[in-house]
Amino acid sequence: MTNALPNDFLKELLELDELDCFQNLNERRRFSRDFYDYSPVLAKKLSDCCADIAVKPYSIKAVISVVSICSQYEIPITLRGAGTGNYGQCVPLKGGVVIIMSALNSIREFDSFTGQVTVEPGCLMGDLDKYLSDKGRQLRLLPSTWKTASIGGFVSGGSGGVGSIRWGFLRDPGHLHGLEVITIGDYPQQINLDASSSEALNHAYGTNGIITALTLSTAPLVQWHEITIDCASWTDAVHLLKRCSEVAVNLFLGSLLQKEIVENIPNWSGESTGQHRLLFLVDPDGIKTLKRLAIERGASFNHLGKEGNSNGLREMTWNHTTLHMRSIDSNWTYLQMLLPLNEIEAIKIISKKWKKNILWHLESVRQQGGQRIAALPLVRWQGETELKELIDDCKNVGAIVFNPHVVTVEDGGLGVVDADQVNAKKSFDPKGILNPGKLKGWL
DSSP states (O other), X not given: OOSSSOHHHHHHHHTXXXXXXXXXXXXXXXXXXXXXXXXXXXXXXXXXXXXXXXXXXXXXXXXXXXXXXXXHHTOOEEEESSSOOSSOTTOOTXXXXXXXXXXXXXXXXXXXXXXXXXXOTTSBHHHHHHHHHTTTEEESOBOTTTTTOBHHHHHHHOOOOBTHHHHOOTTSTTSEEEEEEEOOSSSOOEEEEEHHHHGGGTTSTTSSOEEEEEEEOEEEOOOOEEEEEEESOHHXXXXXXXXHHHSSOOEEEEEEEOHHHHTTSOOTTOOOOSSEEEEEEEOGGGHHHHHHHHHHTTOEEEEEEEOOSSXXXXXXXXXXXXXXXXXXXXXXXXXXXXXXXXXXXXHHHHHHHHGXXXXXXXXXXXXXXXXXXXXXXXXXXXXXXXXXXXXHHHHHTTOEEOOTTOOSTTTTTTSXXXXXXXXXXXXXXXXXXXXXXXXXXXX
């Protein structure tokens, strides 16, 4: 049991109804971690961070009660979804209380006309997508951990993923239509925010309000088909990824893995042919078009069939690519960036210097309405000095780097303070006890 919290605070907390409390050290450590060990920098920085107590509320009333007590004693609060993030979003830098939101998982409402769904934050995305499929709809954006990630955690800590080739990123207007939020204070309020007011809490790591319900857009259900295309030439492969992403075909995923990656990760896309591999999820009416484009490039086309329920192409892309490579060799870490429009030349410059210490993994995304190529390259860990040098090299060729080796919202994004996020924190968390240390504009 922890001795870091005031006895009176603990007594009040333990007396609350509809609340599980976890005081055992092993439990507190478990609820204070995510997948931050993808980054050797964060692993070193966050390994000793631990909640003084973790709680799981079973009602919004219980959340409000916990918040009220924490506010009165000025005890830090960190929110936790399913813990599938990679940047330490749910790691309590200052100890205090971790609130596990997983029991607040109801799907409250589905609008059959608009397709919008209102759901509580602890609902797993796999469960939500299954519910929507029965309604003829599907989620627009999903992380590669979609089967086990929570929707609240994804909106609070994620940015894009499977679906970004068509739908862009979570903070693009049109995805999030409203939030139900608990404010922080001695007398917490439950308020509803419209789409415009909700933007400041989107991808804010739970630093400026406690989300208790979200209203999201969905898309019409499509039975996606899995396609792989193998290319002997890396240049041809990049050109083909761009070409397939720009034609009149409905795609849900477009990824490119360097051949050394394909040779080492699970063979859910088929056995390696010693070539670079493109992975697509495509509407059935686009299969022939992708085949024609592949043949024109002299590439090998393979139609794997309908996407099934078991592990498939989704689980080979985005951050799962890094997961698989790290399971073989934990010295692999990664970067995230938006490549400049001269992608091939930029990659050549970086690869010439860093050679086999960088392996390329590309994702086609929509950015501000246009098709772009994002990169999540595998990087062999050589030390912090070398990592900084590589990041600088990527910036020098025109890439926009989203650094996954830092803990603040801003440093992991564009590196600038978002005034709307800071102002929301002033309004909804004036004491600054929500996830302290993660919002640079508040520090």
